[in-house]
Amino acid sequence: MSPTQRVLNAPSKALYRVCLLLALLAARAASAEPPVIELHILDAPPLTFVDDPRGYGIVGDVAVAAMAKAGYPVKIHVLPWARAQKHVSEEHDHLITPLSRIPGRENRFTWIASIMPMERAFFSLEQRVDSFAQARDTFHKIGVGLGSAQEEILRTEGFRDDQIYPLAIGENPAQLLLMGRIDAWFNGVPESRYIWPKVSKRKLLMSPVGSNADLYLACSKQCSPKMVDDLRKAVDALRAEGAIKRIHDVYLPR
Known part of the structure; x- marks a missing residue:
């Protein structure tokens, strides 16, 4: 191989290595576990429970079930309610429930799905x-x-x-x-x-x-559109399957 050929081939090899590295990084990102999503609740029985053997309450269980159905790992957080709302509204991709959709909150959150009337x-x-x-x-x-x-x-x-x-x-x-x-x-x-x-x-x-005023599963103002869509579809599916009614009847049997 002539010196001229070696000079011409060197950039090609470098480009190949860069492309291979990018492909490996993309494959690793695609196979990575989705990030754990923080869900903020409060102790408001029977809507949400912080410590109950049956679960997280009517709205809490629906939210957790929707997250599992959509493939998002969840970490439960409990803060004083006014502080929880401020924290979630200022963060990115944090969830909160049960949150009533009232005028004073409309522009502070991304409203994913109504879970039940209140x-x-x-x-x-x-x-x-x-x-x-x-x-x-x-x-x-x-x-x-x-x-x-x-x-x-x-x-x-x-x-x-x-x-x-x-x-x-x-x-x-x-x-x-x-x-x-x-x-x-x-x-x-x-x-x-x-x-x-x-x-x-x-x-x-x-x-x-x-x-x-309906109780919602809501997200931070800055929230992933994909997560919003995934969770909205998951809540709709739970409702269509009758799961929301079954969860309701666990805590408030008729």
């Missing part, structure tokens, strides 16, 4: 109210979860700051109601009906449903 009402021991207006005139202190949709709904409906009692971690709204520390509890109907019999045998007065 009705909210006022619960009290002394007087049943029929409307937000009557509740504003009747109740001095109304318990709501700190950072919850309920808190935002009451503020939107014109309740004063001194009427709204945001519940801190560890405060039990049912117990506060029994002790007279709050006059009413504005909360999701399934959660309140699930908790109350475990606390007291007294009759709990419930207003007509005052708000409906």
Whole structure:
């Protein structure tokens, strides 16, 4: 081989090695395990449980099942709810549930799929109210979860700051109601009906449903379009298969 041929062949060999390296890296990336996705929940029985032998609750189990169906490994995180929402909204590809889709949150998250509807009402021991207006005139202190949709709904409906009692971690709204520390509890109907019999045998007065906002599996504002599509299809498939109803009936048997 002439010196001229050797000079011409050297770049070809270098290019071949680069192409081979890129092909190996691409093959390794294709065969790699998908990244573990963080799912943020809170302790809100029966919607989500942090420590229950049956699982993660109605919405929690649906979210985990959808992630498994779509092939995404999951790591569960539990933070104070207001902090969890801020953290997820500012991160990339973090998931959160159950999150109500209300106006104040609309632009902070990527909304993947509705898991179940959520009705909210006022619960009290002394007087049943029929409307937000009557509740504003009747109740001095109304318990709501700190950072919850309920808190935002009451503020939107014109309740004063001194009427709204945001519940801190560890405060039990049912117990506060029994002790007279709050006059009413504005909360999701399934959660309140699930908790109350475990606390007291007294009759709990419930207003007509005052708000409906579906509970969603949501993602960070910056979220992989592929993951959103995969999880949306997975939730739809679980619903079509009857799996969501079966999960619901585990925690709230009819």
